[in-house]
Amino acid sequence: MRLRRQIRRWVADGHPQPHAVFMQVGDNPASSQYVGMKNRQAEKIGCRSTIELLPEDTTQQQLLARLAIHNADPGVHSILVQLPLPGHMDEQQVAESISPLKDVDCFHPENVGRVALGLPAPRPATPQGIINLLDASGIELQGRHAVVLGRSNLVGKPLGLLLLERNCTVCYCHSRTPDIGAVTRQADILISAAGRAGLVTGDMVKQGVVAVDVGTNFVHILDDAGEPEYDEQGEPRMQLVGDLLFDEVAEKASWISPVPGGVGPMTIATVLENTVALYRRIEGV
């Protein structure tokens, strides 16, 4: 892997090992899984990687104090705070408290602004992962009509800006769009990050569309009678699905990225790219 070779060379030249810090508050299983994957991948490319697991009842002040220590530590090159944080915490304040120079997830408003302005900055992980996935699949972006479903700060909004930077015509739809199908049927490239299972049906896309599903929706698994299934503990069985009715859309699509799979691994790759970019800037290599 390219990043691994680069890091090996810098370290051989006497530079410090890149050091990524992943902070997690509480033990949400999905968060633990994401943090674990990022940690493993960071180590794989030759970074030193630290998971800092803070208890669920950590106060905002305590988290900010730990952040300040990592911000000030010249031996730390990148900091990621895994979302979501427990309900008693203020995620926005946390985002603004990460040093923009170590902000590997592009949470800080200054980095969000730099991306919007087309300036060098850590790239927003999921949106950049989608761009990289399309690039890696040989899909031409320039001049194509891209429709983004959803306008979240983490995915939809920055994704539209990245597509614009790549010379797509970009159209944002969302919950207040009166006729979403009328817009999506024009899409050469359709990316759904709305978070509504089954939002996009086959009749809402045109023949040959490039479709990327970024929805993450946990829905009940139904039995043959259409009733929710339960496990031995009496808990309903759930499954992860995207926003697209996959079979219907796949039938018309020239290319499709499903949920689960698809975008997830590309997101982690962006975090690693950002880690190395932040390291290079801090260490001047």
Next chain:
Amino acid sequence: MRLRRQIRRWVADGHPQPHAVFMQVGDNPASSQYVGMKNRQAEKIGCRSTIELLPEDTTQQQLLARLAIHNADPGVHSILVQLPLPGHMDEQQVAESISPLKDVDCFHPENVGRVALGLPAPRPATPQGIINLLDASGIELQGRHAVVLGRSNLVGKPLGLLLLERNCTVCYCHSRTPDIGAVTRQADILISAAGRAGLVTGDMVKQGVVAVDVGTNFVHILDDAGEPEYDEQGEPRMQLVGDLLFDEVAEKASWISPVPGGVGPMTIATVLENTVALYRRIEGV
């Protein structure tokens, strides 16, 4: 005027007078005119207003040094650096050197990011001026299909984000859009900030469109034979026109904002609103 009453009350309560600093490098006539207007309007609402006119051959270092003084001066509440700067200067570095707390034109990446994220921030002057103009004219935004022509950092891009915040479906077109007319014909609200005279013709809009022209194009005045006219000094006569073929579009539009006129005055109003907002935050009133 509301701002004037507010300022009078704060000053009567013993707070300092809001102080706006307008910096201009060189004596570009258009810049002098804009700065003069902003200065007059700021004084009209009761601000202290200072125009700092620096010579054309000011170095980047000198400008940054002056900026640093205003940034540090607790008696200065807002700073505007009039663009364009002379060619030897780096506008982006200047934008990043204005304190985000005094950045009345929303040039600093941190403020650009805060606007993108929907957080409190000084608003980008021209885009917010357009929103205010539409609001003042009683035009409903929510759920409407808005098309933005142009994706500049100063107008097109932030304007799309403000329209998105107001629940429009938002579509960005630009020079790489293969068939602009196919997109603009769908617009309930069409805003052109592309900077190409005559870009939007009557057949590119639908009946009843709300059309806002933000183009500023200086074109030759032609005589009856279609040849450029010249003045007594032998200089070609120029006029300011927008992006819309006004007569053609006006015939189909339910509402239209022309160039010149229209958006310009609203831009200045946004600068004044921002000045007062920055003052309130700094003085805690």
